[in-house]
Amino acid sequence: MQNFGTIQRMDIAPSEYKLEPKVYEKSAHTIDSSLIDSDALFVVQQLQRAGFKAYIVGGSVRDLLLGHKPKDYDISTSALPEEIKPLFHHCILIGRRFRLAHVRFGRKIIEVSTFRMGDNQDDTLILRDNDWGNEEEDVIRRDFTINGLFYNPANETIIDYVEGLQDIKLGILRTIGHAHIRFKQDPVRMIRLLKFRARFGLNVDKESIKALFDCREEILKSSPARVLEEVLRMLESGSSLRFFKLLAEHGVLQILAPKLSELFEHKVQGEIFDYLAAIDEKRELCRSFLLSALLFPILREHIHVLTAGKESHFPHLGQIQDEAFFIIHDTFGPFLKIPKKIASSVVSILTSQFRFTPLEKKKRIRYRIPNVPDFQIALDFLSLRALIEPGLEKLHEEWLYYWNKHQKWKTKSR
Ligand code: ATP
Numbered sequence: 001m002q003n004f005g006t007i008q009r010m011d012i013a014p015s016e017y018k019l020e021p022k023v024y025e026k027s028a029h030t031i032d033s034s035l036i037d038s039d040a041l042f043v044v045q046q047l048q049r050a051g052f053k054a055y056i057v058g059g060s061v062r063d064l065l066l067g068h069k070p071k072d073y074d075i076s077t078s079a080l081p082e083e084i085k086p087l088f089h090h091c092i093l094i095g096r097r098f099r100l101a102h103v104r105f106g107r108k109i110i111e112v113s114t115f116r117m118g119d120n121q122d123d124t125l126i127l128r129d130n131d132w133g134n135e136e137e138d139v140i141r142r143d144f145t146i147n148g149l150f151y152n153p154a155n156e157t158i159i160d161y162v163e164g165l166q167d168i169k170l171g172i173l174r175t176i177g178h179a180h181i182r183f184k185q186d187p188v189r190m191i192r193l194l195k196f197r198a199r200f201g202l203n204v205d206k207e208s209i210k211a212l213f214d215c216r217e218e219i220l221k222s223s224p225a226r227v228l229e230e231v232l233r234m235l236e237s238g239s240s241l242r243f244f245k246l247l248a249e250h251g252v253l254q255i256l257a258p259k260l261s262e263l264f265e266h267k268v269q270g271e272i273f274d275y276l277a278a279i280d281e282k283r284e285l286c287r288s289f290l291l292s293a294l295l296f297p298i299l300r301e302h303i304h305v306l307t308a309g310k311e312s313h314f315p316h317l318g319q320i321q322d323e324a325f326f327i328i329h330d331t332f333g334p335f336l337k338i339p340k341k342i343a344s345s346v347v348s349i350l351t352s353q354f355r356f357t358p359l360e361k362k363k364r365i366r367y368r369i370p371n372v373p374d375f376q377i378a379l380d381f382l383s384l385r386a387l388i389e390p391g392l393e394k395l396h397e398e399w400l401y402y403w404n405k406h407q408k409w410k411t412k413s414r
């Protein structure tokens with residue numbers, strides 16, 4: 001077996017968690033409160049002023065301690081959803097499986113959830129998660145110790161029930177409670193384990209790794225939409241290559257997306273890795289662009305096989321479009337389903353690539369801007385290709401020239 005950077009550590013059963021938390025004063029941790037989003041601080045303040053308990057929790061505390069800028073903030077409170085809503089101008093209550101409040105500040109959303117409890121001893125699949133609880137219970141139902149810390153901005157303390165701060169300092173990823181039970185309760189946690197390992201390079205404790213190998217088949221019991229959301233977030237994360245490699249190495253990819261796993265063993269693997277590495281260097285790319293990066297080498301190889309030995313009768317763009325639809329479903333299916341809107345955009349981006357670089361090499365390129373959706377994204381994608389395939393820069397420049405001209409003409413004729 002390969003070395004996955006596991007680490008031996010004493011397991012702590014949930015019942016053994018101390019109900020007396022460790023409280024770390026400002027001098028004992030590295031969170032700089034001036035770096036915290038002012039709207040998140042405002043939400044905590046409002047809740048505390050109204051007499052409720054409220055903390056910044058989860059991923060945002062972890063990110064701040066690891067020296068990363070949190071991309072969003074989660075707040076946990078003793079207030080019930082109905083008590084949260086009247087405290088803010090723009091607040092809506094959402095979710096069925098997991099009811100929470102969204103407080104809006106322009107386009108920014110701060111998620112506020114009521115403390116809830118979960119049964120850490122019961123290994124049946126969780127279908128709903130709305131049993132309100134207290135502060136301790138709210139920590140213990142969370143997934144990993146590094147995600148189980150509360151931060152109180154009022155006095156700048158960290159409240160730690162699960163030795164999470166110690167694990168962050170030691171670089172250990174460890175489930176809260178028994179890993180086998182926690183993964184069976186919610187198999188998405190296994191994907192999250194690999195996500196945090198990929199993003200932060202943490203070592204995984206021995207029991208969690210064993211549980212991952214034992215429970216990985218369970219992943220098919222979870223909601224495909226939740227798994228897809230984690231996969232898409234990882235494409236956005238800057239660590240997508242490491243994440244997909246980890247999924248493959250731990251045999252999770254084979255269960256989740258068997259065709260993609262097969263392609264990871266195929267000669268196209270190198271090209272897929274190049275594309276993932278290229279998107280990891282970029283920021284703020286839309287999801288259809290990111291999926292296109294993963295799928296482009298696969299579609300090209302597929303078409304290459306279809307047209308092998310042909311000197312003429314290359315598929316036209318309409319046929320390529322159909323093949324692109326097929327590839328999306330074949331690569332991710334049958335478990336993961338790409339929503340129609342994103343799939344259509346991906347198909348458009350991928351098909352346009354064969355307009356830029358036609359299969360028929362002798363064909364003269366006509367720089368006519370077509371009336372197809374997402375053409376500008378397709379053009380940006382050509383610039384990503386140029387990073388991997390030298391020689392395409394010139395082509396990208398040409399198309400960009402005609403695209404800009406076309407845009408000017410469109411504005412004038414309005
Ligand atoms: P990201 O940086 O991708 O947002 P995150 O850890 O913040 O990672 P979220 O989905 O935003 O992930 O969840 C916020 C917090 O909720 C987590 O830090 C964790 O404490 C808890 N949580 C999320 N998913 C689960 C889960 N499947 N089981 C238990 N706790 C969870």
Ligand code: MG
Nearest residue numbers: 059060072074
């Ligand atoms: Mg988060």
